[in-house]
Amino acid sequence: MKERLAEAGPNGETGLSLPFVVYGTMADPRWLDPTLEPNERQAGTSFIGIPSQVNNSPIALARFSSLRSWLSQWSIDETNASTVKFGSQVTVPALVVTAGADNAVPTTHADLIENTLSGEVSRHHLVGANHYLRNQPEQLAKAATTVLDWLQNRGLHASCN
Structure with a gap:
């Protein structure tokens, strides 16, 4: 991809970031087999x-991309959005919230984030919660309260009362 970005376009243009379609972005065996990185999610x-x-x-995650955006966000080797690469530079307090029935982010990802950050890390787990807390108003309220309490306990947010 980097080589293609460096090539000139048909009229000599430079810096072209050609678009492309990506198929199978939800082709992850974990979504079909709940014994792989088990949690409370529903199989399938x-x-x-x-x-x-x-x-x-057409609605899949990262279905449409461009050369530059793919390298920036999804490339394991090129992205700057990598806790593995940069987590040790985070020295401020952090809150990691996990959802018990998360059907997008495996628990091991939260473990990696927690173990990579250099500052104080607090972790909160929402039993039975799905990834976006979709149709789960009680879970959403718990998540919001957790975040607000965490911020208030560190003097980072004034009380709303």
Whole structure:
């Protein structure tokens, strides 16, 4: 991809970031087999729908991309959005919230974040919560309260009362 970005376009243009379509972005065995990185999620689902349907629809995660945006966000080697690469530089307090029935982010990702950050890390787990807390107003209230309490306890947010 980096080589293609460096090439001139048909009229000599430079810096072109050509768009492309990506298929199968929800082709993750974890969405079908709940014994892989188990949690409370329902087998055969993902945070945006049934994986086999989402893999062949226009609404999938990262379905449309460009050379530059793919390298920036999704490339393991090129992205700057990497806790593994940069987590040790985070020295401020952090709150990691996990959802018990998360059907998008495996618990091991939260473990990696927690173990990589250099500052104080607090962790909160929402039992039974899905990724976006969709149709879970009680879980949403718990998540909001958790974040507000965490901020207030550190003097980072004034009380709303």
